[in-house]
Amino acid sequence: MRTVTLPGGERVPALGMGSWSMGEIPAHRRDEIATVRLGVELGTTLIDTAEMYGEGLTEQFLGEALSGLRERVFLVSKVYPHNASRRGVQHACEQSLRRLRTDRLDLYLLHWRGREPLAETIAGFEDLRAAGKIRYWGVSNFDTDDMEELFALPGGDRCAVNQVLYNLTRRGPEFDLLPWMRAHDVPLMAYSPIEQGRVANGGAIAAIAAQRGVSHWQVALAWVLRRPDAIAIPQTSKIAHLRLNYEAGSLVLSDEELAQLDSQFAPPARKRALEMI
Numbered sequence: 333m334r335t336v337t338l339p340g341g342e343r344v345p346a347l348g349m350g351s352w353s354m355g356e357i358p359a360h361r362r363d364e365i366a367t368v369r370l371g372v373e374l375g376t377t378l379i380d381t382a383e384m385y386g387e388g389l390t391e392q393f394l395g396e397a398l399s400g401l402r403e404r405v406f407l408v409s410k411v412y413p414h415n416a417s418r419r420g421v422q423h424a425c426e427q428s429l430r431r432l433r434t435d436r437l438d439l440y441l442l443h444w445r446g447r448e449p450l451a452e453t454i455a456g457f458e459d460l461r462a463a464g465k466i467r468y469w470g471v472s473n474f475d476t477d478d479m480e481e482l483f484a485l486p487g488g489d490r491c492a493v494n495q496v497l498y499n500l501t502r503r504g505p506e507f508d509l510l511p512w513m514r515a516h517d518v519p520l521m522a523y524s525p526i527e528q529g530r531v532a533n534g535g536a537i538a539a540i541a542a543q544r545g546v547s548h549w550q551v552a553l554a555w556v557l558r559r560p561d562a563i564a565i566p567q568t569s570k571i572a573h574l575r576l577n578y579e580a581g582s583l584v585l586s587d588e589e590l591a592q593l594d595s596q597f598a599p600p601a602r603k604r605a606l607e608m609i
């Protein structure tokens with residue numbers, strides 16, 4: 333499994349698993365648990381969740397699904413912006429830990445920017461880090477100006493990742509956000525890497541998929557993973573899709589294939605505000 337190095341030097345798998353919507357429908361639970369556990373066996377051991385997902389149901393689901401596997405997993409959760417005051421993050425984190433049945437998060441992210449001053453959130457995250465309840469912290473849905481503001485604050489440069497919407501159909505961050513992050517050693521965690529399954533099949537992506545004998549979703553995932561600083565967290569509730577995503581982790585697209593994809597999904601020619609799902 334290819335890895336991405338966090339600013340502190342720790343390596344995490346470049347291919348992880350998302351969890352949005354998991355654990356919400358009882359009839360899907362067995363398959364979802366089997367999928368998550370197989371992912372850990374295969375090595376997609378970075379797992380992303382949030383207190384927002386199912387209002388705690390997804391974290392609870394993961395607490396159950398990861399029974400006996402916790403020590404093999406790099407566990408990421410996110411705090412709601414309205415809980416992101418210095419004291420608010422303590423309480424929110426405690427709740428997440430309880431639901432996830434663990435004593436620490438590996439990475440805790442501010443889900444998106446809200447009204448709480450960033451300095452408050454940093455102070456809350458640093459308190460949690462000092463108490464051993466989180467190992468690293470980071471942000472999500474931060475555009476370049478947000479990152480600049482964060483890094484101008486004391487301790488702001490301890491941010492370990494920025495999790496943003498990035499895939500073949502959402503290349504806006506390539507214009508200035510990703511270069512800024514690379515220059516400041518902040519890895520990208522790409523969410524919705526296959527555009528929630530909606531990446532259209534046709535043109536160059538279909539031709540490459542056919543030639544390689546893979547699906548166009550696998551090509552889309554391999555495209556995100558072409559960046560050495562990118563962690564991708566596709567979500568699936570199906571064992572068969574998990575295996576395909578895992579295989580895409582070792583699919584290396586050639587320069588020629590990348591150029592073909594550029595002609596179908598053009599890189600940005602100007603700044604676009606960061607998009608969110």
Ligand SMILES: NC(=O)c1ccc[n+]([C@@H]2O[C@H](COP(=O)([O-])OP(=O)(O)OC[C@H]3O[C@@H](n4cnc5c(N)ncnc54)[C@H](OP(=O)(O)O)[C@@H]3O)[C@@H](O)[C@H]2O)c1
Nearest residue numbers: 350351352472523524525526527528529566567568569573
């Ligand atoms: N920070 C944020 O604001 C934010 C926002 C959105 C998402 N996220 C995180 O990022 C994760 C991933 O994003 P996402 O869930 O929005 O979208 P995604 O990973 O791009 O796509 C998920 C969808 O694609 C399908 N799928 C997965 N693998 C497939 C495959 N190999 N072939 C065909 N279909 C496949 C899944 O359905 P099946 O179950 O049928 O496979 C699911 O419906 C989330 O789960 C969440 O953890 C974060």
